[in-house]
Amino acid sequence: MNSKRSGIMKNFKIYIIGLLTIFGSLSGCDEGFDELNTNKVDPTTLTPSFLMNNAIINTSFQDGFGTLVHLSYTFPIVQQIVTPFGSSLSGGNYNQNNVDNTARIWTTYYRTVVRDIVDVIQKTQGVEASSNTYHAARIWKAYVFQMLTDTYGDVPYFEAGKGFSEEIISPKYDSQEAIYKDILKELDEASAALDAAKTADPTDILYGGNVIKWKRFGYSLMLRAAMRLTKADPTLAQTYVAKAVAGGVMQANADNAATRHTALYVNWLADHLGAREKANYYLAAPFVDYLKTTNDPRLKAIAVRYVGAKSGSEQVIARATTDPSQQIGMPMGYDNVSIAQTFPTLGVASLWDFSQVNINTVLNRTAAPTYHVTHAQTQLLLAEAAVRGWVTGDPATYFTNGVTANLEQFAEYGANAAIPSADIQAYVQAHPLDVSTTEKSLEQINTQYWVASFLNGSELFANFRRSGYPALAPNPYPGREITEEAFIRRLNYPDTELVVNQANVNEALTRQGPNKLDVRVWWDKK
Incomplete structure (x- = not known):
């Protein structure tokens, strides 16, 4: 009995010692636990320089389909590029509201560009080593929001892009007047504060960290913004025009603000017109006719026509000509059926026989820049x-x-x-x-x-409304949805905003007018 009990006690002691050894080993495993379980590959935060470049690249719609806001609206409204096709491609060609395409610039910019550029500003504000990045980001933000407000009118501005940092998920819409005044202030302050003697970011995709060129871009953008107010507030416009000139605007083409595309981030407008939409979009007659009438040498570089093509598959190199005298623009006001009545008069074989943008020159997917200013x-x-x-x-x-x-x-x-x-x-x-x-x-x-703004959709649309030139005849398409104006004056807010941010949208509509294509924005005075 005693011998048995002694054996049990011995085994119990061994068991206890084993447990203590295990616990001791587990305790030892705590050392370096956090480091061991930290993912060193996936980033938890992004550097401002990366975010800045991402914002600049995505401004040119690297999601691909964002380009449809220009192909379906801004280009046909100013009568440079048009399609006779409807359905998913309809818009300015028919003077109709296509809820998918009117939302393209809003969705792309607020979800990517605005988010990134606001983050850059928040990360670099007050950081002396990042001073030039901070002020360059303010300039790019002004550029982006000018396009947003020019397109839609009143938009979220002061509270935009702060969903993560301040949990503002239903941002207030600001009046276009307030937005423009702040844009001008931001451009004035940021352009002046850029300092070539301070650290610059050599990975900057726009100017490679050249602070002088950033300053010239900022002041040139200020000039553009100021001139937008020639009718709405000429006194303020004149004040900021003088500030821009005094600050120093672009001096040569080397100062152009442009995204230089590569195989890594292609020209998506070129990609669309060279592939998915290759047979769908054509140079509009008013644009081609103007260039032909004035013997403009740019037409040879811009246009190509596949003579005699009777289908998209017949648009082959053997039929291609860039001869200006052979270019025929597509007339406005027709769909893909009714346009057939123009063929005998214009001397074309089919709708596929009209001139198109040359995808080997001005719309080469990797070599053609996207120009901003x-x-x-x-x-x-x-x-x-x-x-x-x-x-x-x-x-x-x-x-x-x-x-x-x-x-x-x-x-x-x-x-x-x-x-x-x-x-x-x-x-x-x-x-x-x-x-x-x-x-x-x-x-x-x-x-x-x-002409000089060809392919710069947002600027084409805005300056046409501001200046009233060129003196284009209204698009005569019979199914138009605009009734108060001869031309589309703005794009409608996305339907999603009417659902998720309804109160703020309604406040904006009360101030600005109905959510319609023929409602003028603040600076667009008659």
């Missing part, structure tokens, strides 16, 4: 400001400089798009600024701005 646009705006007496200098000289800059800019699309110097000089000499009356000058300047 250019030296050419800046010079033309200065020409208008000079006509109005807001800046010193000769309007005709600014005008000539602007036209020349845009013609020279085509060399950036590649050798096949470059315009010979002799052709540039001949065109410029044949089209001096008409200064006989103010209106003739304004019409000529803004019509050239229309």
Whole structure:
């Protein structure tokens, strides 16, 4: 009995010692536990430089389908590119509301661009080493929100992009007047604060950390924003035009704000028109006719026509011509059935026989830049400001400089798009600024701005509404949904906003007017 009990006690002691050993081992495992279980591959935060570049790249709709806001609305409204097809492609071609395509810029910008750029500003504010990144981000934010408010009118601005940092998931809509005044203030402060003597970000995708070029971009954008207010607030406009000129705007095409595409982030507008939508979109007749009438050398670089094509599959290289005399633009006001009545008069075989944007030059998916603000646009705006007496200098000289800059800019699309110097000089000499009356000058300047802004959809749409030029005939399509205006004046708020942010949307509509395509935004005065 004693021997048995002694054996049990011995086994019990061994068991206890074993447990203590196990617990001791487990306790030892706590050392370095956090480090061992931390994922060193997936980031928990992103650097401001990465977020900044991401915002810039996504401004050009790297989601792909975002480009439909331009293909379906801004381009056909200003009558440069149009499609005869409806359904998912309908919009400005029919003067109708397509809820998917009107929402494209809103969805892309608020979900990616605004989110990222606001995050950059929050991460770099007050950080001396990131001072230039902070101020560059303020400039890009101004650029992005100018496009948003120009497109929709009153939009979330002061509370936008703060869903994560401040848990604002139903942001208030701000008046366009308040947004524009803050944009101008931000551009003034940020452009002036950029300092070439301070640290710059060499990975910056827009200018490679060149602070001088960022400053010129900021002041040129300020000039653009100020000129948008020529009718809404001319006193404020003149004040900021003077500030922009004093600060120093773009001096040459080397200062252009442009996204230079690569195989890593392609030109998605080019990608769409070179693949999915290749046979669906065509150069509009008003644009082609203007370029042909004025013997514009840009037409050869812009347009290609597949002569005699009777289907998309017949748009082959063997039929291709870039000869300006052979280009035929698609007339406005037709669908893919009714357009057939124009074929005999225009001398085309089918709707696939009209001129298109050349995807080998101005819309090469990896080589064609996306231009945001250019030296050419800046010079033309200065020409208008000079006509109005807001800046010193000769309007005709600014005008000539602007036209020349845009013609020279085509060399950036590649050798096949470059315009010979002799052709540039001949065109410029044949089209001096008409200064006989103010209106003739304004019409000529803004019509050239229309050409110089080709493929820059948001700016085309905005400047056309602001200036009233070029003097386009309204799209005669019979199924139009606009009744108060001859042209679409804004795009509708997304249906999702009417559901998830209804109270703030309704407040904006009470202030601005109904959620309709023919309601004018604040600066768009008659």
